[in-house]
Amino acid sequence: MSRTIPVLLSLVASMAVLSAAFSTVRAFMLAQTSSSEARMARQRAVQGWVGAALVMVVTLVVRARLPSDGGDGGRQSSVSIPWRTVGLVAASVAAAVVVAIVLTVLVRAQRRRRDREHKEQQASWAVQERIATTTARHDAVLEEYGAHLVDYMAALERPALNDPSVSETERFDRARINADDARLTVRHGAQELVSAYHEAVAELEVSWRIARNHAERVGISYLEPAVSRRLAKAADLMAVVRGGATEHERALAYQRVRRLVGNSVRVPQVAELAVERLVRPAMTAGGLDALVRANRAMNIELLEIRDLP
CATH class of the missing domain: 1.20.120 (Four Helix Bundle (Hemerythrin (Met), subunit A))
Structure with a gap:
């Protein structure tokens, strides 16, 4: 025991x-x-x-x-x-x-x-959310600007928005380049520059609003009177280019628009391409002869256009 x-x-x-x-x-x-x-x-x-x-x-x-x-x-x-x-x-x-x-x-x-x-994860989420929000604002401005670039009528009615010699437009162009560069830098991992990207987009929004409002306000009045008259005539002919009864009528009206505009104002290339898609069938080799005949039939109107100052 x-x-x-x-x-x-x-x-x-x-x-x-x-x-x-x-x-x-x-x-x-x-x-x-x-x-x-x-x-x-x-x-x-x-x-x-x-x-x-x-x-x-x-x-x-x-x-x-x-x-x-x-x-x-x-x-x-x-x-x-x-x-x-x-x-x-x-x-x-x-x-x-x-x-x-x-x-x-x-x-x-x-x-x-x-x-x-947890704090680092929250900070990362906050940064990503801020980048997404800033990118959405950036895209919104680019969407509006892109819609302007493809609109031929906008180039005729608001030419100041395509004129880099206008101070408001020059400021917007500079802000657009800076915002694009900042976005590219952040996309490649430099998240410490998110604040700089945010500031660049804020400047882009302000400069775009100023440039757009200025272009709408002055219209074609800031140009020489002769240039303003040609642009006004070209704007009237754009109704025919877009809604003409036949392809040849639209193509002929577009030829007259290009002759009126000339080098007076800057027309974005994408706007020209958008209009040329409407008149391309008549501008091809098969339709050139018919276009020439229609052009000769409207000889009087062409002479009047040449006489414009």
């Missing part, structure tokens, strides 16, 4: 140590989370080590109080606890304290790392 009790107590102590170790491993695995399960796991780990220390204390005390095998069976050993027992108890308590400290440090480190990653 004197041998059985220490063995059982030693077995219980070993199981308590294994349980504490298992609780420690589980607490470490859950240390990255801040859930209630992780907190309970840390508490179980600390409690497990404290319980293991108490079981070891009880085991050592009982072993010390049991009679030795070599002496009298009814005689009990001294009730004083050996220093070795005190040392083991102190070591067990110290282990529990160390485990608690290590778990606390690990948990705090994991929380700091997780918070830092």
Whole structure:
């Protein structure tokens, strides 16, 4: 009986140590989370080590109080606890304290790392959202400007928007180039320049509004009177170019428009191509003869056009 009790107590102590170790491993695995399960796991780990220390204390005390095998069976050993027992108890308590400290440090480190990653992710999302918003504003201006570029009538009625000698237009052209460059830089990963891209697009929006309003306000009045009269006549003929009854009529009207416009104002090439698509059948080799005949039949009108100043 004197041998059985220490063995059982030693077995219980070993199981308590294994349980504490298992609780420690589980607490470490859950240390990255801040859930209630992780907190309970840390508490179980600390409690497990404290319980293991108490079981070891009880085991050592009982072993010390049991009679030795070599002496009298009814005689009990001294009730004083050996220093070795005190040392083991102190070591067990110290282990529990160390485990608690290590778990606390690990948990705090994991929380700091997780918070830092969360902040970095939020900052990245904020940057991407700002880039997307700025890009949408940039595209909106380019859409409006593109619609102007393909409109031949806009070149005749608002020529200032195609004239780089106009200060408002020159400012818009410069802002458009700067915004395109900033967008290209951000697209290639220089996200620290997002603010510069945002400012460039803001300047683009303002300069476009100013240039567009100025061109609409002055119209063709800022040009020489002779040029203004030719552009007005060309604008009237554009109705025939777009809605003429026959292909030859549209082609002939377009020829007269080009002769009237000449080099007086700048017409974007894409606008010319858009109009030429309407009159291309009559401008091909098969339709040139018919176009010449129609041109000769309208000789009087052509002479009047040549007489315009």
